[in-house]
Amino acid sequence: MKQGEHIKTWRRRWFILKQGKLFWFKDSTVTRACKPRGVIPVASCLTVKGAEDVLHKENAFELSTRSDTMYFIADSEKEKEDWINSIGRSIVQHSRSVTDSEIVDYDSKR
Template identity: 80%
Template sequence: MIASFWRYATGSSTSTQQTEETQYDGTQFWVNPERTGWLTKQGEYIKTWRRRWFVLKQGKLFWFKESIINRTSNPRGVIPVSSCLTVKGAEDVLNKQFAFELSTNAETMYFIADSEKEKEEWINSIGRSIVQHSRSVTDSEVVDYDNFKR
């Protein structure tokens, strides 16, 4: 018991690594990501702007302080894109060039890319990921309104 606690506390156990991978549904964000790059992100609580390295992989958008990441890297945050409703330009909202927003039911997050091309590429990549990972309606959930009995 004490030995396992020590391994957990020092981060030297494989169970810690497995816990981290489980937290991200086993997503190995350090291997063959769909998209990576620097974006400036507005903080969730304190609305300051910080430059972060973003990784889009298997329906999750991770961000890190550094651009060199590996299996021991700790994401500063992760957004499951399946919870996102829209991704679109936001220059007019923020009054900042190359800005875009990512919206869920609960919040809207703002980002700034380094160029118009990068902004469009991020919007397209995230948009594709939203479509791929959104929960699709199954046939059994489709209501037949023509034959619906009240």
């Protein structure tokens, strides 16, 4: 389940995490012809963590970007943990690496 962006109701959605993007669809039957209802590039995500204490709902978790926090409810504790682990791994894999220009040389005499 995903909480709506503007109207904060809960709706059942079907999710696919693929190639660094989290897609969601309105229907459970997903084909190449299906248009996703939304997509989040995981490289823009900062954290994914449990959110039972925030929402007061079992199996809840949140995904945060710099500008937004989205809330989800899995069907089971295991499914919630699987999503948190999978999205977390994807965030690490797709996070921007530190470039040479961002590395500070503390020994230089600048």
